[in-house]
Amino acid sequence: MSEARVIGLLHPGEMGSAVGATLAAGGGRVLWASQGRGARTRQRAEEIDLEDAGTLEQLARHAEVIFSVAPPQAAVDVARAVAALRFTGLFVDANAVSPETAREIGRIVERGGARFVDGGIIGPANRKPGAARLYLSGPEAAHVAPLFAAGPVSAVKLEGPVGAASALKMAFAGWNKGMQALLMAIRALAMAEGVDQALLAEWRISMPEVPARSERAVHENARKAWRFVGEMEQIARTFAQAGLPTGFHDAAGEVYRCLAGYKDTPAPPSVEEAIAALLKRTSREPGSILL
């Protein structure tokens, strides 16, 4: 980046702060809006030296580009709030939403006077160089990719129209998170039927990588499960639009919903604890952590 662009980031959550760190590394002035945000978001914003614009209104007034990085169920509301402020810069939706939702978001912000880029982030939010990629699509995508030249998040421009980047995210997460939800449900079934040890023994013979993968599915996802519920709904909608069955991700959403109570727990649950939640056993106990 030769010129210092002013960029707004909504919001510096876990993945948002990886995007923010990349934009700041590229020489941009990166604004966030502290109004209504929690202590952990403030901490992340300060760690990566973002400028606090205070309110969304101030952010939208000064930013040339706004990135929306939010839980999927909040993506349309973020776009509406920005459109209501008559933001006329470039709006990048980087959320895990269906292509249809991405196109809807595009229409919302364009009616407010902005230009729109469809985005989708794939990879972990750990700020290791090359760990995560922001896929971009639509006619304005070429304006966004250069902002990511410094890393750690890299940008990849797709050839397709608005919706392509979101479709890629849906397909990737549809496998990665759908498969892991299925695997947790299978362990739950085996435990419910008293054959979990036999299943692990059979897997060690015929599919030796699966026992450890099923444990990682619990350890890596239980505390993030609350935000996967909305993502599974978006994936199911994407499947429906393509004439494919929605059941895989309806069921995956149910699995993640059962685990939503592990949000913000200090340590991930054991496989046994998580599976008890899937079998809805903990919901019968007083003081349950389930929603």
Add this chain to the structure above:
Amino acid sequence: MSEARVIGLLHPGEMGSAVGATLAAGGGRVLWASQGRGARTRQRAEEIDLEDAGTLEQLARHAEVIFSVAPPQAAVDVARAVAALRFTGLFVDANAVSPETAREIGRIVERGGARFVDGGIIGPANRKPGAARLYLSGPEAAHVAPLFAAGPVSAVKLEGPVGAASALKMAFAGWNKGMQALLMAIRALAMAEGVDQALLAEWRISMPEVPARSERAVHENARKAWRFVGEMEQIARTFAQAGLPTGFHDAAGEVYRCLAGYKDTPAPPSVEEAIAALLKRTSREPGSILL
């Protein structure tokens, strides 16, 4: 085996003939019943030197042990037919059915005077030593395991009651076949949305084993998909009984149903052909191979 047991095999299909070869290798006289069976079943039976009892009635009259190895949707009918002949030996159901269906089959054959063993076969039907295991459960299971001492199929007695062997089969197949159906559906989604090449490129970075796995899912399953439809129904029922969501395997059943037209095709379809079937494109063409 010190004594030559007379064993009935219903029926020497692909997996059945691997079981039949094992029983014959163990010294048993293995009967099959040619009445109403096709040319390929006869060919398999002759290859492994089974004795043709002609009718089910003759088979049930002479056999001390009967193995039922059939598509899941036929399992109850096989048991009813044997029970109607007042078979009083040991009946082993080795089919991919829910624990509930296994218990129902047990009640049917016991009412006819037989003793019952629950079984579930895991592994490919290729007759390589150690490739497949017949899991067995229930109080009579110890009488069956010695018949498999010679291999290639080995027998594993579980500690659990009738239903445990079927539950293990449901859990194993629920992952293996559910996961592969999901993976095919994901490729179909990506193709429908024009991002299949981008998805393959992302997988090569972050999940390098997945592209080849998705191709194997098509090549190894398309021609067998017709018999997985009933199995997915049994798995969905097993999930429902355990209070787990049925959507994964309802959807997997839809995927396999779309591929059912590849039964008995000389070569597996390409990924593109199979995915066109999933997207129901071929059903709009005259001469469609879909059901």
